[in-house]
Amino acid sequence: MLKIAIDLGTSVTKIFRIGSGIVLAEPTALTISKETGTIRAFGAEAKRLLGKTAEATDVIFPVYEGEIVDERYAAALLEYFLQKCAKRTFGGIEALFCVPCGISAEGRERYFRIAKSAGISRVNFAETPYLVALGQDVPLSESNPVFALDVGAGKTSAAAFSLDGIIAGLTMNVGGANMDTHLIDHIAELYNLKIGALTAERLKNTVGSLIPHDMKQTVINGRDVTTGRPRSVSVSSQDVLFPIRTYVDKILEYAELAMRKLPAEVSATMCRSGVYLAGGVCNLAGFADYVSQKLQMEAHLAPDVATAVILGGGRVVGSSALMKKICLE
Ligand SMILES: Nc1ncnc2c1ncn2[C@@H]1O[C@H](COP(=O)(O)OP(=O)(O)OP(=O)(O)O)[C@@H](O)[C@H]1O
Ligand SMILES: [Mg+2]
The missing domain is CATH 3.30.420.40 (ATPase, nucleotide binding domain)
Incomplete structure (x- = not known):
């Protein structure tokens, strides 16, 4: 049986495969046709389109605040990821899902259902703080x-x-998504500049800092709120400190x-x-x-820090003693 750990994150899905290590880290995103609901792109390709799609296309994040909110698309995305890095082998797949601390029974049911529809035969759960340590x-x-x-x-x-x-x-x-959303408003107030979600995230990740007087700088592009024209500004760590x-x-x-x-x-x-x-x-x-x-x-x-949880998941799924101790009943 193929043993894997899966961390279906709000932003990034990570998969660990016993014998190979981390085999996938891709955005938990897809694009769909607004009219028919047909899936057009998965993962990294889908996230790149955020804020750039035509009217007829939507970018969907099927996991929100750590919970599966759209089972149909979560299952389709999981199936796509498994095709990429854990093709079904003889004997089936056993998966350990890395889940938020205190996940509800209903939340776990959703994982069971998407796992089943993606072809996983055995499902276990471990809470992420444990995995941070492991x-x-x-x-x-x-x-x-x-x-x-x-x-x-x-x-x-x-x-x-x-x-x-x-x-x-x-x-x-x-989490980080709250900071990104707040940054969009903050930059609009500070510079009269409307920026997109991808730019806000990049801004946080390049100059975001809790070091007093950090002076890192980056240039961002957006649209002038008054004139509607494209404009660039240079933003520093101090500018984004508050949000x-x-x-x-x-x-x-x-x-x-x-x-x-x-x-x-x-x-x-x-x-x-x-x-x-x-x-x-x-x-x-x-x-x-x-x-x-x-x-x-x-x-x-x-x-x-970005892979510690999935590495912990990999350690657990590779040890029957840890599986017995750590996994949720
Ligand atoms: N250099 C950085 N500075 C600040 N934040 C960062 C940086 N790099 C990545 N992030 C943020 O970390 C978050 C992704 O981290 P992670 O993969 O742990 O989340 P996730 O597992 O997808 O989400 P969750 O655990 O909430 O379901 C994103 O919000 C991303 O913008
Ligand atoms: Mg996570």
Whole structure:
């Protein structure tokens, strides 16, 4: 049986295949014909068209804030990805889905249904904070609790856990996509310039920074709100600091909330061991130092924050002992 881990992210789908490692990382997007609903493009090709499609075409993101919101298109996209990197072999496919902490029974049912329609024969689930730790080789035991944050595009999961299970955890609908949306309004106010979603994301990812006085600069293109003409402006890290920091602060408020629910003993251990960070948004310059200063504990950034969760998923799916311990019932 072919064993794989799948992280169907709001922004990026990642797939790990036992024996090969990470075999796919592509936008969780498709384009469809508005009139007939027929799919025109998948993944990277579809996302490139965001904001550039003709009237008759829509770009669809079937996962929103970490949840499958459109089963039909999610299943079609998954099937396309599996064709690309995990063609059905004799014996079928066993998949571990990396899911937000505290996912509902209904949320899991949706995964079951899309997995079945994409030809997956056995389905398991693991919550992403666990995988953040496993993906950066943090030794887990029954007696040593760990605190981890997965900050993605559509949601953030925070949890304290040991190998025995989750002690306290929560998922909030805040992530990189909120920053992008806010950046669009912010740039319109600041420069009287209307920018698209792809430009906003690129802006965040190139000059977004939590380092005080960071002076990185980039040039962005948009449309002048008054004249309607195309125009370029140079934007600095300081220009985008406010919208970015607002959401990071929100995320850390929730993380503190999760920590406050912990028994005193666990809290003390956690303060010593620090917080483990992963998810694409942790790429923001100065993220770990900012978190460390706000939460007053050491912050450990995964070597590659964007792939830590799926690497953790790969570790679990490759070990029957971890499967027994970590997977949701
Ligand atoms: N250099 C960067 N600076 C800031 N944000 C970044 C950077 N690189 C990527 N990101 C953001 O990280 C997010 C993608 O991260 P990730 O792949 O962890 O999310 P996801 O798994 O698709 O979403 P979710 O876990 O919320 O369902 C996007 O919002 C992307 O813009
Ligand atoms: Mg994710």
